[in-house]
Amino acid sequence: LSLEQAMLSQTLFSVAELHRIMEHPVVKAMLSKLVLFNPETQASGFWQDGHLLNAEGEKITLKASDKLLIAHPSHLFYAVQWDLYQKYLFDKEIKQPFKQVFRELYVPTKDELETSNRSERYQGHQVQPQKTVALLRGRGWTVNYEEGLQRVYHKEGFRATIYAAADWYTPSDVEAPTLEYVVFYNLKDGKEVPMKEINPVIFSEVMRDVDLVVSVAHVGGVDPEASHSTMQMRGALARESARLFKLTNVEVKERYILVKTEHGDYSLHLGSGMISKGGLQINVVAVQSQHRGRVFLPFVDDDPKTAEIISKMKLLSEGKIY
Incomplete structure (x- = not known):
């Protein structure tokens, strides 16, 4: 274990x-x-x-x-x-063996808690079936011939199911399935379990798995904008990094990092890592190398995009990108 x-x-x-x-x-x-x-x-x-x-x-x-x-x-x-x-x-400067404190957290929305037994937060996303199945199988999910992707929680007495307009057994990715909703079923009677009755840890991890699929197996080979939870995590990392580096000209918003310098005001997107100034995009290429570890991240997991964003924030703040 x-x-x-x-x-x-x-x-x-x-x-x-x-x-x-x-x-x-x-x-x-x-x-x-x-x-x-x-x-x-x-x-x-x-x-x-x-x-x-x-x-x-x-x-x-x-x-x-x-x-x-x-x-x-x-x-x-x-x-x-x-x-x-x-x-x-x-x-x-504690580096955890895996993402614990800075792990992406997913909590039920008001609508999911009050009016629905289903989560439709990823509805409409098209994913590559083979890559999706491969990703989720490695995280404890199985493919059910009738209902699609599911994960069983025997101790808690329910199973999570991801529904999509899809044939998960197609030999190719010609027809990309569209995600519809996530639902939890009681193992005893097969009835839907209200979201408010789902253990918060399990709910968060199920949504984290679906979010991984949407990010990694998205159709077209282009990742969609990072999820709200991922940007929240990066925002928290950016705030603490700015405090650690004593960067006083940095402000972290919900989706962006704003940096004010003598060269102008810059916006750094927490999802894509793109930099813009006065509405114009600035092309800064990230160099992926073994030296990226110079930026402290408090977990061992390889997360080059987050390291890239923190590095860009620091360089912008110090006037080394303009």
């Missing part, structure tokens, strides 16, 4: 188990950089000699009966602690 999988399955660990796990030097090196969370008390923090050290530097005493899990962003979001840990990772 990998640490990331333990986070996704919301595996609970006793304090005694964590003590034993931390005796393994390799696991300790990784787990000590991950935020742990107590679902009962909402306490969170990094494991430190049998205690938790939270984002405000406070030491939290643990009882022998406490059960902890590896926090998912949804736990920290609903406990109003997410942004505190984002700031903490930058301040301490």
